[in-house]
Amino acid sequence: MAKDTKFKKKQATTKQEIPTASLPDIIFMLLIFFMLTTVLREFDVQVEYTLPEAYMIERIENKRLISYIWVGRDGRVQIDDNIINIDDIRSIMYQKRVEIPNLIVSMRIDRHSEMGIVTDIQQQLREADALRINYSSLHRL
Amino acid sequence: MLKRKKKEGATIPLAGMADIAFLLLIFFLLVTTIDVDTGIGLVLPPPVEDAEEIEVEEENIANILVNAAGEVLLDGDIISVPQISGTIADKIRENPELIVSVKTDRRTPYNVYIDTIDQLKMAYNELREAYARQNFGVRLDDVTQEQMQQIRREIPQRISLAEPE
Numbered sequence: 325m326a327k328d329t330k331f332k333k334k335q336a337t338t339k340q341e342i343p344t345a346s347l348p349d350i351i352f353m354l355l356i357f358f359m360l361t362t363v364l365r366e367f368d369v370q371v372e373y374t375l376p377e378a379y380m381i382e383r384i385e386n387k388r389l390i391s392y393i394w395v396g397r398d399g400r401v402q403i404d405d406n407i408i409n410i411d412d413i414r415s416i417m418y419q420k421r422v423e424i425p426n427l428i429v430s431m432r433i434d435r436h437s438e439m440g441i442v443t444d445i446q447q448q449l450r451e452a453d454a455l456r457i458n459y460s461s462l463h464r465l
Numbered sequence: 466m467l468k469r470k471k472k473e474g475a476t477i478p479l480a481g482m483a484d485i486a487f488l489l490l491i492f493f494l495l496v497t498t499i500d501v502d503t504g505i506g507l508v509l510p511p512p513v514e515d516a517e518e519i520e521v522e523e524e525n526i527a528n529i530l531v532n533a534a535g536e537v538l539l540d541g542d543i544i545s546v547p548q549i550s551g552t553i554a555d556k557i558r559e560n561p562e563l564i565v566s567v568k569t570d571r572r573t574p575y576n577v578y579i580d581t582i583d584q585l586k587m588a589y590n591e592l593r594e595a596y597a598r599q600n601f602g603v604r605l606d607d608v609t610q611e612q613m614q615q616i617r618r619e620i621p622q623r624i625s626l627a628e629p630e
Binding site for chain 2: 344347348351352354355358359361362376377378379380381382383384387390428430431433434435436437438439440442443446449450451453455456457458459460461462463
């Protein structure tokens, strides 16, 4: 009898709830992490494309240096949010290079494109002196 | 009446704080793009006007031509794409001065071009891996910054994109 009551008492004093007082702190930490990693500038891609695949791909570390050029399946070229003429690439890229001297141009080109359009773009980039390029491609398994 | 007023606490309720934080968290989770940019990096040659013509001896060049049908020709002989890396790596071992020149047709499919560049990158990677193992005894992924610089100096990637016609 005495043993029983003693046992019961012990069980009654232990709290069963998980303390939730620090929950907001944890959430805030996660929040701050995501706020810092987010790059808000996103583009509205108007062209349809499928990237090629390759083995020896590398990761571009600094996302803020990148400027994208999209080339769609139908051969349309997009920079930022506009469809543009290939002849305009030079002036656009020149301006971007003035803002970011070590610009990396990431080319997101549809895998079924022809090299003609790619060389045209590359010629424009060379004239704009934007020489660091990256052929965006997915990892082949 | 006075008594009742006194009883009301002046604290701000903190229970809703977690909910607000959760809402913000969900917003940022949705906005964040997790996809990393991956691709094959390359440096284009400067524009023709200010690049001086450099004479390169014929034996120091490996010519790769990717034609309109997506066939790859290495020095005039047809070669299958997966064979390129091994062949080029052998050629560079024989002649470390070798420059690989890649030429394409206007109607060459882009994915064959990417595959070719990928193969060349693979060849250089193979050589660099071997160099790292031989000289530093570690894998290429594990070398230090200075060692990587030395490797880059010793085995530079000499890929030349030929001037289109």
